[in-house]
Amino acid sequence: MRVVVADDSVLLREGVVRLLEENGFDVVGQAGDAEDLIRKVRAHKPDVAVVDIRMPPTNTDDGLRAALEIRAELPDTGVLVLSQYVEEGYALDLVGESAGGVGYLLKDRVADVDRFVDSVKRVADGGSALDPEVVSQLVGRARRDDPLEELTPREREVLELMAEGRSNNAIAEHMIVTERAVEKHVTSIFGKLGLAPAPEDHRRVLAVLAFLRA
Amino acid sequence: MVATGFAWFVAGLSGADIAVLFSIGTLFGSVYVVTTIHTLLAAPQGTLDRGDRRIVTWAYLLVTVGILPLYLFYDPSQDCENCPDNVFMITDSRTAVDIAGTAINLMGLIIVALVLRSLVRRWRRATPAERRLYTPMYAAGVALMIALIGQLAIQSALQQGDATAVAFVISLVPFALVPYLFLLSFLRARLVQGGAVSNLMTQLSEAPRAGRLRDALSEALEDPSLQLVYWIPERQSYVDFRGQTFELPEEDPARAIHLVARDDQCIAAIIYDATLQEAEAHVRAVGAAASLALLNERLEAELRAKVEELRRSRERMLRIGLEERRRLERDLHDGAQQRLVSMALNIRLARAKLNEDPLAADQLLEGAGTELNSALEELRELARGIHPAVLSDRGLGTALETLASRAPVPVELAELPDERLPEAVELAAYFVVAEALTNVAKYANATHAKVGVARQNGRLLVEVEDDGVGGANPDNGTGLRGLADRIAVLEGRLEIDSEQGKGTTVRAQIPCG
Numbered sequence: 001m002r003v004v005v006a007d008d009s010v011l012l013r014e015g016v017v018r019l020l021e022e023n024g025f026d027v028v029g030q031a032g033d034a035e036d037l038i039r040k041v042r043a044h045k046p047d048v049a050v051v052d053i054r055m056p057p058t059n060t061d062d063g064l065r066a067a068l069e070i071r072a073e074l075p076d077t078g079v080l081v082l083s084q085y086v087e088e089g090y091a092l093d094l095v096g097e098s099a100g101g102v103g104y105l106l107k108d109r110v111a112d113v114d115r116f117v118d119s120v121k122r123v124a125d126g127g128s129a130l131d132p133e134v135v136s137q138l139v140g141r142a143r144r145d146d147p148l149e150e151l152t153p154r155e156r157e158v159l160e161l162m163a164e165g166r167s168n169n170a171i172a173e174h175m176i177v178t179e180r181a182v183e184k185h186v187t188s189i190f191g192k193l194g195l196a197p198a199p200e201d202h203r204r205v206l207a208v209l210a211f212l213r214a
Numbered sequence: 215m216v217a218t219g220f221a222w223f224v225a226g227l228s229g230a231d232i233a234v235l236f237s238i239g240t241l242f243g244s245v246y247v248v249t250t251i252h253t254l255l256a257a258p259q260g261t262l263d264r265g266d267r268r269i270v271t272w273a274y275l276l277v278t279v280g281i282l283p284l285y286l287f288y289d290p291s292q293d294c295e296n297c298p299d300n301v302f303m304i305t306d307s308r309t310a311v312d313i314a315g316t317a318i319n320l321m322g323l324i325i326v327a328l329v330l331r332s333l334v335r336r337w338r339r340a341t342p343a344e345r346r347l348y349t350p351m352y353a354a355g356v357a358l359m360i361a362l363i364g365q366l367a368i369q370s371a372l373q374q375g376d377a378t379a380v381a382f383v384i385s386l387v388p389f390a391l392v393p394y395l396f397l398l399s400f401l402r403a404r405l406v407q408g409g410a411v412s413n414l415m416t417q418l419s420e421a422p423r424a425g426r427l428r429d430a431l432s433e434a435l436e437d438p439s440l441q442l443v444y445w446i447p448e449r450q451s452y453v454d455f456r457g458q459t460f461e462l463p464e465e466d467p468a469r470a471i472h473l474v475a476r477d478d479q480c481i482a483a484i485i486y487d488a489t490l491q492e493a494e495a496h497v498r499a500v501g502a503a504a505s506l507a508l509l510n511e512r513l514e515a516e517l518r519a520k521v522e523e524l525r526r527s528r529e530r531m532l533r534i535g536l537e538e539r540r541r542l543e544r545d546l547h548d549g550a551q552q553r554l555v556s557m558a559l560n561i562r563l564a565r566a567k568l569n570e571d572p573l574a575a576d577q578l579l580e581g582a583g584t585e586l587n588s589a590l591e592e593l594r595e596l597a598r599g600i601h602p603a604v605l606s607d608r609g610l611g612t613a614l615e616t617l618a619s620r621a622p623v624p625v626e627l628a629e630l631p632d633e634r635l636p637e638a639v640e641l642a643a644y645f646v647v648a649e650a651l652t653n654v655a656k657y658a659n660a661t662h663a664k665v666g667v668a669r670q671n672g673r674l675l676v677e678v679e680d681d682g683v684g685g686a687n688p689d690n691g692t693g694l695r696g697l698a699d700r701i702a703v704l705e706g707r708l709e710i711d712s713e714q715g716k717g718t719t720v721r722a723q724i725p726c727g
Contacts, residue, residue: 054603060603060607061607061608064607084594084597084603085594085597085598085603085604086594087604087608087612087616088615088616088619089604089612089615089616090604090608108586108587108590111583111586111587137619137620138619141619141620142621142622142623142624142625144624144661144662
């Protein structure tokens with residue numbers, strides 16, 4: 001898999017590059033700012049770009065804006081954005097109309113190598129990877145007449161893992177249950193929340209997000 | 215006084231040869247004394263109070279009706295040979311004349327004594343300014359009364375003769391002086407007033423130092439208790455020249471208030487001694503003369519008030535800054551720092567055990583990893599509290615959405631601005647909502663809250679409303695206080711509506727150009 005890594009902190013960028021290369025990725029380009037990133041993505045057409053949100057030139061959310069530009073211009077290129085902060089607003093902006101090929105993770109997740117590598121792969125394959133913290137924020141938001149109260153604790157857990165962009169298989173593995181059991185939970189959740197079942201993982205992410213942000 | 219003149223002429227008729235005129239002249243020969251008393255008591259305001267009116271009424275009755283019995287029995291031919299007949303005479307009775315005469319003189323004495331008492335009492339009550347003005351008048355009055363007492367006493371004692379005539383002539387001296395002394399008093403009053411105003415004008419033109427204006431007015435009005443305060447429309451309150459807030463006295467009969475206006479705008483209030491005679495017109499004149507200077511000094515007072523407020527707010531900001539630093543230091547020390555230390559310890563231990571006990575080393579490293587995650591999380595929260603990154607990245611709308619979603623009660627976002635505002639304004643608005651929502655979570659016991667932010671006439675209006683228990687007091691605790699300062703720095707205003715049991719509304723207005 002071909003990757004472009006963008007981060008203005010050389011130390012962190014080198015770390016991520018080494019980590020990805022050790023896990024079988026082909027890092028085709030490195031960028032230190034947003035413009036550089038777009039240039040390299042256009043040139044190399046990688047499967048995925050791993051992007052730090054805060055980068056020059058303005059040191060605000062340049063990385064995010066570059067990511068949105070890439071998504072609009074090259075829909076086949078996955079974008080995984082890393083951030084020092086969890087802002088659900090950023091995540092929702094980034095997902096926009098489609099949860100396919102997009103990820104938003106806290107920067108410290110890179111320390112959990114296996115999960116991080118898994119997330120990069122998922123995004124490169126057109127799936128989604130949302131940080132559990134973003135999801136728990138969305139799920140935990142105080143609501144009036146909260147329909148989430150209808151869900152059992154088990155179902156809630158499944159809902160959160162679903163929103164992160166994980167497949168039934170991955171959810172089953174994580175919860176140490178059968179895939180069959182996960183499917184049953186998913187059907188029940190969609191029924192209780194009045195959502196139409198979605199066949200693909202990234203489509204159901206969008207459905208769940210749309211429900212949660214409402 | 216004019217009546218006195220005519221009455222005097224009537225008295226002069228007693229010198230006439232014609233019987234009728236002579237009789238009227240003699241009969242009403244004392245009326246002029248009463249009109250003089252009337253004038254004395256009515257001065258300077260021109261009206262009589264109740265007690266004085268009674269005295270004057272009795273006096274008039276005495277010299278017109280009361281004196282009649284005397285003249286019914288009086289035959290003037292006994293006293294002077296050339297005098298014409300008394301046309302009122304019924305019979306000539308010397309005894310009746312003596313009795314009536316003594317009674318009338320006694321009553322006259324009583325009346326004169328009462329007048330004297332009234333004059334003395336008034337003198338005692340007079341303010342120093344009044345005393346200085348009306349001394350000649352009072353002196354004339356008192357002298358006249360004493361002379362009258364003397365005349366009446368001698369008359370009663372001797373009935374008639376040279377002594378009576380001498381006393382009469384003596385009493386004429388103060389009597390004749392009365393109008394002149396009156397004139398002198400009034401002239402002095404006018405001069406003092408006019409002089410005060412022109413003095414004031416001179417003083418005002420000499421660029422008075424702060425607070426000197428009050429002294430100048432106090433001097434001009436001869437009222438040491440005079441207070442001068444300025445209306446500051448922006449604050450809707452009065453301040454003194456130092457810029458300290460001042461409350462006008464309410465319903466205090468001893469204090470009168472004159473509002474000085476310029477171009478239909480109230481600029482100042484003069485609070486003066488309500489007992490000062492004729493002061494109102496005088497104060498008005500002085501106020502009008504000084505209005506330009508008042509305007510100037512008001513500007514100065516306003517400036518002082520602002521400086522004072524700034525000084526206090528700066529002090530509070532400084533203190534809040536220090537408190538925040540202390541809190542940050544404590545949070546860092548108790549949180550992230552401790553975790554990093556324990557992590558360093560775990561890693562070192564793990565390294566030592568790496569060869570002999572790899573399993574234990576692995577556990578230690580696992581622990582270090584957990585500590586590391588916690589430390590990162592704490593640092594993130596800390597950084598957010600100092601300055602929320604999303605605010606500078608995305609602006610108020612997105613930042614408030616995040617705040618709302620993190621609040622433990624449902625928050626309805628009614629209205630949010632799309633456009634970016636000056637950073638300081640966005641930050642202040644953000645902290646208003648953050649602090650208000652924190653309070654909602656901590657104290658309000660609310661089921662939901664509503665946040666609205668709108669731009670209106672160059673101001674950003676921020677409102678956070680909850681349906682909780684209310685009763686929030688900004689003077690308790692530093693949160694709301696600090697917020698008010700943050701907003702005051704931007705020349706904005708913070709209001710808190712928190713009636714017990716009726717929820718709390720925090721409202722901020724921040725100028726945003």
